[in-house]
Amino acid sequence: MKLLTNMFFLFSVLILSGCAHQISLNPDTEKLQVTENKSASVVGYYISEDDIKKQVKTPGGGGDNVSYKPYKDTEAALYTVLSNKFENVYKLESLTDSTFLKDKKIEYVFIPTITTQSSSDSLFTWPPTEFTFTLNCKTLNNNGDIVWNSEVKGFGKAEFDEFKNNFSLSAKRATEEAFNKLIVELDQSNL
Amino acid sequence: MKYKSSLGLIAALFLSACTIQVPPYSADISNVSKLKEETKTPISVGKIESEKKLNKISLRGSPLVSSVGNSYGEYIESALIKELKLAKLWSGVAKKQVTGKVIDQDIDVTGFSEGNSFIKVNFVVSEDDAILFEKVISAEHNFDSSFIGAIAIPNGQRSYVELVQKLLKNLYSDQEFITAIK
Numbered sequence: 001m002k003l004l005t006n007m008f009f010l011f012s013v014l015i016l017s018g019c020a021h022q023i024s025l026n027p028d029t030e031k032l033q034v035t036e037n038k039s040a041s042v043v044g045y046y047i048s049e050d051d052i053k054k055q056v057k058t059p060g061g062g063g064d065n066v067s068y069k070p071y072k073d074t075e076a077a078l079y080t081v082l083s084n085k086f087e088n089v090y091k092l093e094s095l096t097d098s099t100f101l102k103d104k105k106i107e108y109v110f111i112p113t114i115t116t117q118s119s120s121d122s123l124f125t126w127p128p129t130e131f132t133f134t135l136n137c138k139t140l141n142n143n144g145d146i147v148w149n150s151e152v153k154g155f156g157k158a159e160f161d162e163f164k165n166n167f168s169l170s171a172k173r174a175t176e177e178a179f180n181k182l183i184v185e186l187d188q189s190n191l
Numbered sequence: 192m193k194y195k196s197s198l199g200l201i202a203a204l205f206l207s208a209c210t211i212q213v214p215p216y217s218a219d220i221s222n223v224s225k226l227k228e229e230t231k232t233p234i235s236v237g238k239i240e241s242e243k244k245l246n247k248i249s250l251r252g253s254p255l256v257s258s259v260g261n262s263y264g265e266y267i268e269s270a271l272i273k274e275l276k277l278a279k280l281w282s283g284v285a286k287k288q289v290t291g292k293v294i295d296q297d298i299d300v301t302g303f304s305e306g307n308s309f310i311k312v313n314f315v316v317s318e319d320d321a322i323l324f325e326k327v328i329s330a331e332h333n334f335d336s337s338f339i340g341a342i343a344i345p346n347g348q349r350s351y352v353e354l355v356q357k358l359l360k361n362l363y364s365d366q367e368f369i370t371a372i373k
Contacts, residue, residue, distance in 0.1 A: 079277060
């Protein structure tokens with residue numbers, strides 16, 4: 001049995017090296033904390049079409065990469081965090097549509113910027129054992145001035161026994177931590 | 192070459208026995224925005240049935256099962272509830288209720304470059320004893336595949352989330368459905 005296992009790992013290394021495996025970053029939105037200070041403001045967020053489509057590759061284990069769409073994968077988490085805090089949330093198709101901003105009475109617009117890193121100490125398995133997710137949220141008022149700027153970082157770690165049923169586990173842990181930190185930051189803000 | 196074939200067989204043996212689950216549903220915000228634009232009436236979600244034979248999808252021999260309850264019907268129920276909650280339309284006691292039945296579905300990862308999946312669900316909107324809407328809604332989804340099972344199988348597994356996102360998008364785009372939930 002051990003010989004078979006070793007041969008399988010050898011197969012993985014020989015045949016799969018250099019591949020990009022798809023993972024999802026989306027955290028379980030049910031696990032996000034509830035905000036303590038609700039705001040009566042109506043807000044929007046803007047993610048460009050290019051960012052929504054953006055596919056990122058970062059290192060996994062065994063010489064392989066993992067591939068994901070950071071903005072698309074975490075959009076529901078951002079929406080959940082904002083809609084828990086604010087009275088209403090709109091997804092903006094454009095930053096310059098002043099009619100839409102006025103009609104919907106949007107006071108603040110959030111613009112997220114995401115950076116990610118991943119790694120694995122495993123030679124034989126491709127899912128990342130460590131994942132870092134950094135989320136910067138720039139917030140504009142309806143004059144276009146930056147009124148709030150916050151950066152939160154989430155770190156996720158997962159070992160083989162845990163991630164064998166969920167190859168995205170370290171990434172999901174990282175995004176969950178980052179969005180929970182964003183909730184705390186928003187609670188402490190004057191927005 | 193013979194060595195690679197043996198290793199391929201070993202890999203197939205190792206991978207075929209694993210039962211894997213569909214990833215948790217991720218709400219599509221375009222779907223949520225569409226719902227918010229169309230109605231403010233609270234909606235509840237009842238049972239979405241699925242026959243036992245549809246509750247296990249084979250991905251090159253690896254059984255793929257729902258990660259919610261014991262059926263794909265429950266997965267779709269939970270997906271609907273997630274999007275309705277984000278649109279602030281969900282209420283467990285609302286008179287208007289969406290129910291349904293999975294008619295057919297499959298994910299095909301046998302292709303070496305492209306995989307595809309489809310689903311058909313009969314959705315019903317009712318209020319008290321009156322049926323306001325009943326229609327089979329379908330969705331299809333294509334995704335990257337590979338001759339390597341370790342890539343094709345996880346891609347097929349992840350594709351189910353996007354397939355359900357498309358199914359719900361098609362449901363919310365149906366004007367008769369929108370009229371029924373208003």
